[in-house]
Each structure stands twice: as structure tokens, then as C-alpha cells.
Amino acid sequence: MSTPSNPSPLLIALSAPSGGGKTTLCQQLLAANPNVTRAITCTTRAPRPGEKDNADYYFLDADTFLKRVQAGHFLEHATVHGNSYGTLKSEVLDKLRSGKDVLLNIDVQGAAALRERAEAEEELRRALVTVFLTTATVSELEARLKKRAQDSPEVIQKRMNAARHEIAQWKNFQYLITSTTVTEDLRRMQAVITAEKMRQHRVRPPTLD
Ligand code: 5GP
Secondary structure (H helix, E strand, C coil), X not given: CCECCECCCCEEEEECCCCCCHHHHHHHHHHHCCCEEECCCEECCCCCCCCCECCCEEECCHHHHHHHHHCCCEEEEXXXXXXXXXXXXXXXXXXXXXXXXXXXXXXXXXXXXXXHHHHHCHHHHHHEXXXXXXXXXXXXXXXXXXXXXXXXXXXXXXXXXXXXXXXXXXXXXXXXXXXXXXXXXXXXXXHHHHHHHCCCCCCCCCCCC
């Protein structure tokens, strides 16, 4: 999983509540870093308008999803808002092994499962970096969702309740990015990546000659 240009690629697991700024940050990060690629995950939910299979998600029916669970194809899988979501082992490991840094957008349950798995699996442990992104207050999240005007008041309330549960887990992540502006969120994420690449176990050691 190491290539000369990227000796120790990162698996950046990013979690955020709705309105946390995750989608924009992911887009910006991918545009700014050619060596970062997104891990496409699987879901049983229906595609939203404009979403494409094999690009936004691998959209699977419940039966196919279950078969993949049983066959042990997932690194982790979870139920989120009543639908199944899962990260394929092949998707993450193939991309890491090709020397790419991998951005993985998952919920807090998925991040917890990965952390646990990384304890036992060296390849994951070497790569995994966990980041939680949210606004400083829940009311700011709510204001963002209202401004976005995509959801009904009931849906916004549901998302806020879910957000409180997710935010309560922020300490389980290595990094907290408090979302402010798009530019600042990106700058902070880049800082995390830069620092993580300088960790002892990821650098190419200096030679003594
Ligand atoms: P959405 O349906 O809005 O695209 O995503 C809902 C939630 O599912 C988001 O928090 C997203 O990060 C999470 N998610 C997407 N793919 C996966 C996955 O493979 N595993 C887990 N645990 N969560 C996922």
C-alpha cells in the first residue's frame, strides 16, 4: 500500500451532522488535492435527483446489500435514517494501495466501527485519520438547514435531533473542525492532512549519509 510518491496514504474518515458543511468541504478538498480520492460507499436509499450510480454511491437493493454483508465485503456497515449504508473493503483498500489518500464520508457509527477494526488491522491503523466537522452551536446548524430551504420544518427537527446524538460523539474523533466559512474549513482540513503526513510512522526517514 505504499508507492514512491505517497509512502503512507491516509484514510480520512469524515463525519458531520446535516448542515455541518461536509458536502462542500469534500468537494473543495477533492478539487484542491489531486492525490485525494473519494471512497464511493453503498446505500439502499433511492438516488436523489442528479445523483448517479457508481459516482455518488453504489445504489443497491436491500437483497444485494444483505448478500454483500454476508459475504464479508464491507469494512463497516450501518443503518442511517432507516437505510443501509456500507463501505466496501475493496473500494478503500484498492485506492489506498494505489497510493491515493482516500476520503471517506461516513456517519458516526461507521467511524466507530472503523476505529475498532483499525485496532486489529495494521493496514487500516496506519492509514486512518478521523475528523468530525460541525458548527460551534446546534442553532447554527439549524440556521444553515433553514437557509438551504431543502427540508420541511419536521425534517429539520428530525435532523436536529440526530445531530445532537452525533455531536455528542465528537470526542471519539482525532480532530474537530469547527465549521465557519468554506475557505476556513478547507484550510483546517488541509492542515490536518499536512500534519498527519508528517507523523513518524508515515514519513520517509532521513538517511545518515
Ligand atoms: P445521505 O443519505 O444523506 O447521502 O447520507 C446519510 C449519512 O450516511 C451521512 O452521514 C453519510 O456520511 C452516511 N454514510 C454514507 N455512506 C456511508 C457508509 O458507507 N457507512 C456509514 N456508516 N455511513 C455512511
